[in-house]
Amino acid sequence: MSAPGALVAERVRWAAGPRLVLDDVDVTAPAGAVTGLLGPNGSGKSTLLRIVAGVQPPGGGRVALAAGGAADEDLLAMPRRRRARTLALVEQDASTDLPVTVLDAVLLGRTPHRGVLAGASDHDRRVALAALDRAGAVGLADREVSTLSGGERQRVHMARALAQEPRVLLLDEPTNHLDVAAQLATMRLVRSLATDGVTVLAALHDLSLAAATCDHVVLLAPGPGGGRVAAAGPVDEVLVPHVVDPVYGVRTTVLRHPRTGRPVLTFDT
Amino acid sequence: MADVRVPARPGRAAVPAGTVAGAVAASALVLSVVVAVTIGPAALTPGDVWHVVATRLGAGGALGIATPDRLVDGMVWQLRLPRVLTAAAVGAGLAVCGVVMQALTRNALADPYLLGLSSGASLGAACVLVLGATVLLPVAAFVGATAALAATLGLAAAAGRGGIGGAGGLTPTRTVLAGLAVSQLGAAATSFVIFWSATGDQYREILSWLMGSVAGATWTSVAIAGGAVLVLGTLLASTGSVLDAFTFGDTAAAALGVPVARVRWLLLVGVALLTGALVSQSGSIGFVGLILPHAVRLVVGARHRALLPLSALCGATFLVWADTLARTVFEPRELPVGIVTAAIGAPVFALLLWTGRSRA
Structure with a gap:
C-alpha cells in the first residue's frame, strides 16, 4: 500500500x-517527506x-x-554495508x-562505500566536501x-550522514541543545533533503517545531505495556488538543501562525 | 594532516604528511638501533655493529669484511643487539595496543596498563616465578592478560546492561572504571602472592619484572616479542579504516555497516595476545601505549591508517632510547626500564592533561 521509497516499520x-519498551509499533514514513516521531520521554523514540x-x-x-509493486526491501535482513549505503542515522x-578533523569525521560516512581496509579515495573526498557544503559547514x-x-557539530554530523548518500535519513532529536537559529537551520536542511527525495524520520521533542517543519507526525505514548502509537497522520490531524493532552498529561491550546498558517502549540502552565 | 586542504583541489593528495613522517620515523628507528648498540661500558662504533651484523648474516665475505673480534662479536650479537631489538619490538607492540584500545573504548587514556591487561599478565608471571616454573612465563602472562581483559570487559558490559534504550555498549567511562577495578584486584593478588610465598631472590626477580625490564633479553626474546609484533601488530595495524568508524561510538560504527561486536572481540583478543607476548618478555612497562599515540596524533591527526604504523615506529624508537638510558644513567647499576618510561611518561602525561584543559 505504501508508495515506493517509503520506510515501513510494522509490529516492532x-x-x-x-x-x-515498544509494543507492536507501526510507523510509515513516506518518501520525499519529513515524518516527525513525537512522544514523551520513555515512549521509545530512540x-x-x-x-x-x-x-x-x-x-x-x-x-x-516499500518498492511499489515489487517485493519490499527488508532492511533488517539486508547486509550491513548495503544497509549503511541505504540508510543513515544521526544520533543524539x-x-x-x-x-578528529571535521573532514575526517565526514569521511567516515564513506566507510560503507569502500573496501573494508581501503582508505578514502579522491571521490570519497569530493563527496564529503559536497556533503559539508550542503550542510553549510x-x-x-x-x-x-x-x-x-x-x-556546528550538528551540521558536521548531518554532513557525515549525507556522505553515506542514503535514501533514508534517521535523526534522533537533531535540534537538541541548539539555539533557535541553529534549530531552524537544521530543519531547513532536513526539508531540502526531503525535497530531493530522501525519506526522513526525525525524533523531535518540540511540538511546535514539528508542526512547523514536518509533513506527517507519529505520536508515541508510553504505557504500562510499552510505547505504542497513539496517533499518526498529517500534522493538522495529530497535533490537536484531544490527541496531545492525554499523551503528555498537559492542556494544549493550538494557535495558528499568522503568516504560515501552521499550528503553534502552547500549554497551560 | 596536510592532505586535501579544503576546498581547493581535492584531487591532489600528493605526498601526504603521513608518508613523510613514516619515512622519517622508520629511518630514526634504524639509526637508533644501530647507535644504541654502540652505547655502553665498552665503546663500539657503528662500523663494528655493521661488521658483526653483516658477518652473522653471512654477507661478510661478499662485502670483503674481516671477521670481527670475538669480544666485539659477543657484545654486539649476544648482549646488546637482542636487548635493543627486544626493546624496539616491545615498544612498537605496546604503542599499537594502546592505539587500538583507545579507539575501541573511545578513550584517549586507555592502554593495556590501564585496562588491567598488564596487571593480569603480571599476576600470571608472579605466580609462575614463585613456583619456579620460569619456562611457563609467556603462557602464564598471556593467560593472565586474557583473564584480566575478559574480567574488565565483562564487568563493563554487565554494568551497562539494562540501561534505558538498551544501549548496553561499552561506554568509555565504564570500561576504564572496570579496568581500574581489575587492575587493583590484580595488583592486590600479586602482592598477596609475593607476601605469602616469595623468598628473597624471587622477590627481587618479581619486582624487577613488575617494573619492566629487557635486561635479560636473548634472541628467543627477540623471536617471541618480534614475531608477535610482526604477526599480530601488522594485523592490528591494518584495521585503521575500521577503527576510524568507532570515532563516534559503537552505534555510529554499527550505522556505518561495521559488525561492531565481532570486530571488537577480534581486536581485543589480538591486543590481549600481543600484550601477553610482550609482557612475558619485558615485564609490564607503562606509559608507552599512552604517551606515544598521543604525541603521534599531534603530528598526523587521529586517522588510524597513519596513526597505527607511525605509533609503532615511534614506540619502538622511544623504548630503545628509554632502555639505553636505563642501562647507562647509573652505570654500572641498571634501572628497570619501566622506571624510565614512567619518569618520562608521567610528566608528559601531566603536560597533556594541562594543555588539554582548554578543550574539555
Whole structure:
C-alpha cells in the first residue's frame, strides 16, 4: 500500500529485560517527506530509531523499504554495508575526545562505500566536501570536531550522514541543545533533503517545531505495556488538543501562525 | 594532516604528511638501533655493529669484511643487539595496543596498563616465578592478560546492561572504571602472592619484572616479542579504516555497516595476545601505549591508517632510547626500564592533561 521509497516499520516490539519498551509499533514514513516521531520521554523514540537503523535487533516485527509493486526491501535482513549505503542515522550528542578533523569525521560516512581496509579515495573526498557544503559547514573542514559549537557539530554530523548518500535519513532529536537559529537551520536542511527525495524520520521533542517543519507526525505514548502509537497522520490531524493532552498529561491550546498558517502549540502552565 | 586542504583541489593528495613522517620515523628507528648498540661500558662504533651484523648474516665475505673480534662479536650479537631489538619490538607492540584500545573504548587514556591487561599478565608471571616454573612465563602472562581483559570487559558490559534504550555498549567511562577495578584486584593478588610465598631472590626477580625490564633479553626474546609484533601488530595495524568508524561510538560504527561486536572481540583478543607476548618478555612497562599515540596524533591527526604504523615506529624508537638510558644513567647499576618510561611518561602525561584543559 505504501508508495515506493517509503520506510515501513510494522509490529516492532522490543523489551529491556521484563520491561516492554515498544509494543507492536507501526510507523510509515513516506518518501520525499519529513515524518516527525513525537512522544514523551520513555515512549521509545530512540529505541525505535535504533531498531529501524539496524543498530539494535528488535524483539519482533519488520522494517522495510516499500518498492511499489515489487517485493519490499527488508532492511533488517539486508547486509550491513548495503544497509549503511541505504540508510543513515544521526544520533543524539555523538561526540569524541579524539582530535578528529571535521573532514575526517565526514569521511567516515564513506566507510560503507569502500573496501573494508581501503582508505578514502579522491571521490570519497569530493563527496564529503559536497556533503559539508550542503550542510553549510564547508568552512569548518579543517577544524577539530571537539572545538565546535553544538550547532556546528550538528551540521558536521548531518554532513557525515549525507556522505553515506542514503535514501533514508534517521535523526534522533537533531535540534537538541541548539539555539533557535541553529534549530531552524537544521530543519531547513532536513526539508531540502526531503525535497530531493530522501525519506526522513526525525525524533523531535518540540511540538511546535514539528508542526512547523514536518509533513506527517507519529505520536508515541508510553504505557504500562510499552510505547505504542497513539496517533499518526498529517500534522493538522495529530497535533490537536484531544490527541496531545492525554499523551503528555498537559492542556494544549493550538494557535495558528499568522503568516504560515501552521499550528503553534502552547500549554497551560 | 596536510592532505586535501579544503576546498581547493581535492584531487591532489600528493605526498601526504603521513608518508613523510613514516619515512622519517622508520629511518630514526634504524639509526637508533644501530647507535644504541654502540652505547655502553665498552665503546663500539657503528662500523663494528655493521661488521658483526653483516658477518652473522653471512654477507661478510661478499662485502670483503674481516671477521670481527670475538669480544666485539659477543657484545654486539649476544648482549646488546637482542636487548635493543627486544626493546624496539616491545615498544612498537605496546604503542599499537594502546592505539587500538583507545579507539575501541573511545578513550584517549586507555592502554593495556590501564585496562588491567598488564596487571593480569603480571599476576600470571608472579605466580609462575614463585613456583619456579620460569619456562611457563609467556603462557602464564598471556593467560593472565586474557583473564584480566575478559574480567574488565565483562564487568563493563554487565554494568551497562539494562540501561534505558538498551544501549548496553561499552561506554568509555565504564570500561576504564572496570579496568581500574581489575587492575587493583590484580595488583592486590600479586602482592598477596609475593607476601605469602616469595623468598628473597624471587622477590627481587618479581619486582624487577613488575617494573619492566629487557635486561635479560636473548634472541628467543627477540623471536617471541618480534614475531608477535610482526604477526599480530601488522594485523592490528591494518584495521585503521575500521577503527576510524568507532570515532563516534559503537552505534555510529554499527550505522556505518561495521559488525561492531565481532570486530571488537577480534581486536581485543589480538591486543590481549600481543600484550601477553610482550609482557612475558619485558615485564609490564607503562606509559608507552599512552604517551606515544598521543604525541603521534599531534603530528598526523587521529586517522588510524597513519596513526597505527607511525605509533609503532615511534614506540619502538622511544623504548630503545628509554632502555639505553636505563642501562647507562647509573652505570654500572641498571634501572628497570619501566622506571624510565614512567619518569618520562608521567610528566608528559601531566603536560597533556594541562594543555588539554582548554578543550574539555
